[in-house]
Amino acid sequence: xxxxxxHWQLDVKPFEATWDTRFYYRSPQxxxxxxRLLYLASERTMNLGMLTGEIGCGKTxxxxxxxxxxxxCSHLVVTCANSGFSFDELLIYILWQxxxxxxxxxxxxxxxxxxxxxxxxNAADRGRHVIVLLDEAQDLPEDTLRQLxxxxxxxxxxxxxxxxxxxxxxPLRRLVNCNQAxxxxxxxxxxxxxLDEQSTASYVTHRLKAAGNADGALFDxxxxxxxxxxxxxxxxxxxxxxKLCLEHAWASGDNRVxxxxxxxxxxxxxxxxxxxxxxxxxxxxx
Numbered sequence: 001x002x003x004x005x006x007h008w009q010l011d012v013k014p015f016e017a018t019w020d021t022r023f024y025y026r027s028p029q030x031x032x033x034x035x036r037l038l039y040l041a042s043e044r045t046m047n048l049g050m051l052t053g054e055i056g057c058g059k060t061x062x063x064x065x066x067x068x069x070x071x072x073c074s075h076l077v078v079t080c081a082n083s084g085f086s087f088d089e090l091l092i093y094i095l096w097q098x099x100x101x102x103x104x105x106x107x108x109x110x111x112x113x114x115x116x117x118x119x120x121x122n123a124a125d126r127g128r129h130v131i132v133l134l135d136e137a138q139d140l141p142e143d144t145l146r147q148l149x150x151x152x153x154x155x156x157x158x159x160x161x162x163x164x165x166x167x168x169x170x171p172l173r174r175l176v177n178c179n180q181a182x183x184x185x186x187x188x189x190x191x192x193x194x195l196d197e198q199s200t201a202s203y204v205t206h207r208l209k210a211a212g213n214a215d216g217a218l219f220d221x222x223x224x225x226x227x228x229x230x231x232x233x234x235x236x237x238x239x240x241x242x243k244l245c246l247e248h249a250w251a252s253g254d255n256r257v258x259x260x261x262x263x264x265x266x267x268x269x270x271x272x273x274x275x276x277x278x279x280x281x282x283x284x285x286x
Contacts (some may be wrong), residue, residue: 007250011212015243019061019067021190023067023192025206025235027199030058033190036067039133040163041075044129046187047152049165050137056236059167062192066165070131076123078132084139087147089114089191094132098123117154120161130162136166138175145175149182185206194233197225204242218246223262230266241265 005011014023026034030050033051042050053059067077078097080090091112095105098119106115120130132151134140140148154161165171166186173191176183197201201224210217219227224244231237243284254261 004247004250005212007255008208008218008246009213010208013243014207014213015239015246016212017239019064021061021064023210024065025058025199025203025262027195027203029193030062033062034069036188036190037062038069040165040188041066041070041129041131042201043187044163045160046163047148047160048182048186050172050186050189051099051162051167051177051192052170052189055169056192056234057192057194059192059236061133063135063165063167063208067133069130072128074075074128076128076130078130080132080134081136081146082099082139083134083137083139083155083166085144087143088112088142090134090144090148095119096285098130103170103225110150113150117161120154120254123154124161131165132162133165133167135167136169137166138172140168140172140175141176142179145179147181149179149185152185167255195235196233196237197228197229200224200228200233200238202229203238207239207242219257219262220259223257224260226259226266227250230262230269244269 024030025030037049037051040046051059051063067079069209070077076098078094081092083090085093088109091094092105092108095112095116096102098116106112123130134148149163151164152160166176170191183184201219201221204219204224204227205216208218223235227241227245228240231241241259241262245261248259248260248265249255252261
């Protein structure tokens with residue numbers, strides 16, 4: 001790996017499939033999403049927020065930046081990485097996160113909800129507002145979503161004690177729209193779109209610089225345009241393709257990613273993806 005990094009004058013690999021906040025690119029829409037979520041958190045009265053977007057558009061890392069940006073003296077953040085569980089299971093997880101030193105939790109749903117309310121009150125007494133981030137929220141069972149609405153009824157001195165942020169793929173919007181009580185409680189919503197061509201190029205340059213390259217100019221301009229077209233501007237697809245392009249160019253002894261390298265890598269990805277899809281279809285048919 002050191003030879004690869006030296007070849008490209010990098011400190012670390014720039015396009016790995018990790019949610020490393022050092023690589024967060026603040027495109028205009030990602031910055032707008034973050035600003036709105038920070039407003040949701042600071043306002044403390046909006047009950048529910050919803051951040052949606054296609055797979056790989058940067059929802060999770062945006063929520064991680066949100067949690068990182070909030071002052072721990074004013075906010076207490078709980079993050080549920082997967083939300084496809086029953087209300088009772090999510091409630092237990094939230095309680096353990098808020099009170100990790102507790103040796104035993106109360107028995108029963110009512111008692112646990114009351115315990116959560118008291119924990120939120122205690123936090124409010126110290127000037128802290130509880131924020132619960134529920135990722136992959138499109139997987140929430142309908143009954144779980146309905147019961148989560150109960151938590152927005154917690155209040156102290158007329159102010160909500162807790163804010164929920166639902167983070168998920170487009171089906172989350174349909175799920176919410178089928179529950180009028182939840183829909184009416186959502187004080188803020190934002191939908192992340194794929195990057196445009198200019199933002200795709202800036203995204204690649206940003207990640208290369210964040211990884212240690214001096215100017216981030218390792219891709220030819222035409223290759224960047226092809227990368228945007230092939231990836232459809234979806235950050236996760238950009239990462240996958242750009243990573244393979246750097247490895248291909250390094251193995252070939254090239255000092256830049258050319259349109260030909262991008263074309264070769266894109267064709268191979270397309271071929272392999274279709275082979276996997278065909279194998280899946282055949283397996284399901286047998």
